[in-house]
Amino acid sequence: MITDIDSVLLVKVARGDREAFARIYDTWSGRIFSLICSIVVDRAQSEEVLQEVFLEVWQRSGAFDPAKGSARAYLVTLARRRAIDRVRASQAARDRDAAQPVEREFDETLAEVEERIVAQDVRTALAKIGEPHKSTVELAFLTGYTHAQIADLQQVPLGTVKSRIRDGLAKMKSILEGER
Structure with missing residues (x-):
């Protein structure tokens, strides 16, 4: 039996429950955005990453298993991975653009x-x-x-x-x- 309300909501999101998704978003978007900003730094890119994280929550929340961890851990892990991927992609783009050494x-x-x-x-x-x-x-x-x-x-x-x-x-x- 799942006791964590956020875990219950994520299980409902996996079934396509829009209201559960809205509650997860309202509860966690500010905290997740703060985490992303601390990694990505650029606000515009952080906003894009936040959108990607919650799109992934909507599309792939079926991968969440409450037996393996909390909803908080699931959301933070998604956000960290997406933010780090964005930083790496940005760095790779800067490296490619740097044709001549400074x-x-x-x-x-x-x-x-x-x-x-x-x-x-x-x-x-x-x-x-x-x-x-x-x-x-x-x-x-x-x-x-x-x-x-x-x-x-x-x-x-x-x-x-x-x-x-x-x-x-x-x-x-x-x-x-x-x-x-």
């Missing part, structure tokens, strides 16, 4: 390399902090959710969310300082 000053190149190293260090530290800190920090800083929204999503008290974020950031700081 000469850069040494300092610009060095700055880009340093940014990439720092970003990789942060991703590594985030992976090392473990759950539930990792997912909570990701929701707070990568999706732009408020602490209250995260508490609602994770079904935990607001104070727990704040503690997880604080403790997760402290762990990341310790990991990052240990690597230097």
Whole structure:
């Protein structure tokens, strides 16, 4: 028996229920759009990706299996995949358009390399902090959710969310300082 209302709605969407689709869209479109924007950055492209995600929900929600995961996980996974695909496609197009190499000053190149190293260090530290800190920090800083929204999503008290974020950031700081 399915207990999650969003899972019930997705099962109904798979049967062609337009009202269930509208409820899923109304409930999740804002959060999914925030996630997509954090990955794609460009607002116009993010809007297109959001449309693609919900078109896929309408057309392929039969692939959703409540026994394998929550509706939230299904929607977030669809959105992440579509957003990452869009970023990759945009990058490939830029790479193709860059017929002639652009000469850069040494300092610009060095700055880009340093940014990439720092970003990789942060991703590594985030992976090392473990759950539930990792997912909570990701929701707070990568999706732009408020602490209250995260508490609602994770079904935990607001104070727990704040503690997880604080403790997760402290762990990341310790990991990052240990690597230097």
